[in-house]
Amino acid sequence: MWGHYNYGIFIVMIAAVIAFLALARERDDLHKLLLIDLIEILSLGIIALLGTDLAEALILPGLTVGIAELLALSQIYCTKEGIRSNPIMGLDIEVIKKADAPMILSIFLVVYGMILSGFTGGAVAGLGLVVLFISRSYREDLNLLEMASGISWALWIFAFFIFMFLPGFWFVALMGAAIGILLKVTVKMSLVGTMWGEQHG
């Protein structure tokens, strides 16, 4: 295992050297920020190379801290450059009528995600819903979806309480947690990108 780890570390180090060289040559502030985001991935890569449960537990806080710094810096960049948010007015010059993508793709992904269940299943099913939202110029009140996400999250946490206090009912808890995380990840994934342009009009 140690041998594989050494090779992995070596490759990540080469990638890090390339990324830092790029950073040293870059002069534009925004591009620097983007490059650093790329470098940040490498540190997560080194942690991930451990390949244990511990590594998984360490990646999440590492990722969170990285994102927090990135958000803070991009906020400073916006104030520094005097960038304000200006609402984008959609140009209504549709020349070619968009044809809707076939529904079968989304249905396949959602069904397959439900069979997988758990976190992975949620991601796959969510991808199916994303395809549906993107391809079908869908306009819908998304508050309901957000509520579903919240409730399924509560279900997930509730299942953990069953694990802790009533370990005899572990099977119920397992099913509850699996369904809860499936729904939560599905809904969260499907909201990615769709909430973006909500304040126009």
Next chain:
Amino acid sequence: MADFIGGLPYYILEFGDELVYFTPYTITLFLLALAFTLLAIISRPERQMDIAFGGDAYRTKDISISEMRFRRFMAIACGLASMGAMVTGDIFNFTLFTAMVGITNVGIVAAVKSPHVQDAAYQYGLVALSATVPLFAGAAVYAAATGSLSMIELMKGTLPAVPLVAKAMLVTGVVGEGMAPFYAAKAEMFRAPGAPYVIMCSLSSLLIFLRVVEVVMLG
């Protein structure tokens, strides 16, 4: 017998992943961070003045209350992060607290509406962000080589020796979060008005550096 660098621990709290211990060394640093956080809470911010040389004209810089409030909040957050870094007994938690000190240091000055200060804060933030790479990588190599992130376990001397690379990366990361060569980027930041809060920037990086010396000498 375990080799305690900072003296015998008075108290060790082992609660799952969370490992906290107080030795005479860390408790001193902890009390220093605590005292400065309390000072940041109770003190009244300065009002910076510009005086024209050769005349008797001067003007006071106007600073809004909301800006000061934000900076006080950031200074307190910075104090809390330094306190956490002083007492934690887990290598990865230490790196997380250090990264948080980096963010809050940027935050303390980021609210200032001066373009110079904003620019300096941005550049310093870029350095702090890239310093998290060696920081986390160092912690990961610690875990890979010894199989433990607990400082108490590392002190016992039963684990394999920590590779020098891991120690070097950990120190590089801490240095990048606000020490010597990269400290130059902070110079412009110190021109920001608001005395007690800016002090927190330099104090926190000093404390973090004193602590990493102990951490590196453990394994």
